Amino acid sequence: MDKIAITGGNELNGNIHISGAKNSALKLQAAALLTSEPMVITNMPELADTRFMVQLLEQLGMTVYWPKGSGRMQTHIPEIRSTIAPYDLVRKMRATFNVLGPLLAREGHATVSLPGGCAIGARPVDLHLKAFEAMGADIVIEGGYVKAAALRGLKGAHVVFPFVSVGATEHAMLAAVLADGETVLENAAREPEIVDIANCLIAMGARIEGAGTSTITIQGVTSLKGINYKVIPDRIEAGTFACCVAATGGEVVLTDVVPSTLGALLNALRQAGVGVETGEDYIKIKRDKNVPIKAVDIDTQPHPGFPTDLQAQFMGLMTIADGTSIFRENIFENRFMHAPELRRLGADITVRGNEAVVRGVKQLKGAQVMATDLRASVSLVIAGLVAEGETLIGRVYHLDRGFENLEEKLSNCGAKIARISGAE
Numbered sequence: 386m387d388k389i390a391i392t393g394g395n396e397l398n399g400n401i402h403i404s405g406a407k408n409s410a411l412k413l414q415a416a417a418l419l420t421s422e423p424m425v426i427t428n429m430p431e432l433a434d435t436r437f438m439v440q441l442l443e444q445l446g447m448t449v450y451w452p453k454g455s456g457r458m459q460t461h462i463p464e465i466r467s468t469i470a471p472y473d474l475v476r477k478m479r480a481t482f483n484v485l486g487p488l489l490a491r492e493g494h495a496t497v498s499l500p501g502g503c504a505i506g507a508r509p510v511d512l513h514l515k516a517f518e519a520m521g522a523d524i525v526i527e528g529g530y531v532k533a534a535a536l537r538g539l540k541g542a543h544v545v546f547p548f549v550s551v552g553a554t555e556h557a558m559l560a561a562v563l564a565d566g567e568t569v570l571e572n573a574a575r576e577p578e579i580v581d582i583a584n585c586l587i588a589m590g591a592r593i594e595g596a597g598t599s600t601i602t603i604q605g606v607t608s609l610k611g612i613n614y615k616v617i618p619d620r621i622e623a624g625t626f627a628c629c630v631a632a633t634g635g636e637v638v639l640t641d642v643v644p645s646t647l648g649a650l651l652n653a654l655r656q657a658g659v660g661v662e663t664g665e666d667y668i669k670i671k672r673d674k675n676v677p678i679k680a681v682d683i684d685t686q687p688h689p690g691f692p693t694d695l696q697a698q699f700m701g702l703m704t705i706a707d708g709t710s711i712f713r714e715n716i717f718e719n720r721f722m723h724a725p726e727l728r729r730l731g732a733d734i735t736v737r738g739n740e741a742v743v744r745g746v747k748q749l750k751g752a753q754v755m756a757t758d759l760r761a762s763v764s765l766v767i768a769g770l771v772a773e774g775e776t777l778i779g780r781v782y783h784l785d786r787g788f789e790n791l792e793e794k795l796s797n798c799g800a801k802i803a804r805i806s807g808a809e
């Protein structure tokens with residue numbers, strides 16, 4: 386299994402190109418199931434997760450042409466060959482569950498294994514299923530599979546989500562675009578990825594209003610066409626590199642980003658004393674490493690609040706702050722697994738329930754640590770970049786799920802980071 390070795394202490398300076406957003410790309414791949422025409426998705430990040438989704442789509446009958454290094458994925462599924470998404474392909478990555486809605490909308494039935502995914506909490510799919518039931522689907526859960534049928538087609542419905550769910554909002558939208566009549570999604574999530582998916586569906590011929598607000602209205606259409614669509618930049622990747630530079634010091638320009646999607650993080654960085662400058666499609670992060678980082682408290686919230694997907698990275702930064710910061714994780718119940726690993730590097734963190742108290746230390750020291758989930762693993766990279774000596778991170782397959790060319794992007798800016806292939 387690969388490991389990542391980092392020798393800390395170097396400043397980061399230069400430019401980093403931000404890749405397409407994983408969390409949008411995965412749902413756009415599922416959206417490609419909704420049309421029998423060829424589609425082209427560009428700015429497609431080459432990640433373990435997006436490759437994994439391809440395997441499932443091929444199993445359902447899609448032809449996928451995605452030359453390595455091109456970022457350009459061509460898809461075509463004139464007919465759905467199978468409506469079954471098996472356990473082996475769904476358990477490894479939760480987003481694969483999102484084929485259920487498109488299959489149900491196009492074929493009237495689907496059998497999809499219940500998902501797996503990050504070990505950050507129970508992560509049920511009850512809200513997804515309630516939305517499909519409201520649209521007239523019969524749902525049975527049997528042997529770990531969701532069997533859904535709407536043999537006379539899905540019907541528009543009024544769905545009020547009891548709390549905000551990104552996945553359920555996106556999934557309901559993916560099904561409602563081909564339902565008969567009007568669907569209204571209330572208390573919908575407002576993440577930029579939802580707007581991106583809606584924009585793609587609209588370009589395909591869907592009628593959607595209100596994406597990016599808490600009420601989304603969809604008028605069903607009978608078919609969608611194939612188009613050429615570019616995935617939005619990954620705000621979580623951009624935010625991660627911003628935290629890296631804030632931690633190490635230096636000056637880095639993040640290019641091909643949408644700064645307005647990162648408001649909460651950029652505010653928190655400014656409060657911490659980090660220099661932040663934004664242009665239309667770039668963010669410049671600047672910090673003099675001799676000036677201490679100020680402690681900032683973090684409360685994760687649905688967008689536009691502080692994203693849970695950047696909580697671990699910001700905690701990595703706060704481990705070396707001058708003072709104490711309090712983190713409240715309000716989205717997932719088990720998302721401080723990075724805390725014990727950060728402690729191995731000398732961080733002072735106490736976790737109680739959904740709250741973590743981080744007392745800044747003067748210096749972290751390199752150690753062997755283990756990645757536990759996607760975002761947690763990259764917080765260890767941040768800590769490793771500032772720690773004295775060598776940090777060796779195991780289980781880096783978690784990183785490969787969500788970060789494209791991470792080592793290359795960081796080493797181009799001066800980091801001492803390398804992958805050790807097949808290390809024990």
Ligand code: UD1
Pocket residue numbers: 408409411479480506507508509510511512513514549550551552553693694716717718
């Ligand atoms: C997506 C993102 C993930 C991000 C999260 C919150 C993808 C592939 N993943 O995950 O990176 O951290 O949004 O921004 O896009 N819940 C239920 N029942 C449901 C659905 C969700 O109880 O049917 C709960 C979850 O367990 C969680 C909360 O709702 O506690 C929010 O989850 P949700 O917004 O749905 O996250 P995901 O879509 O899974």
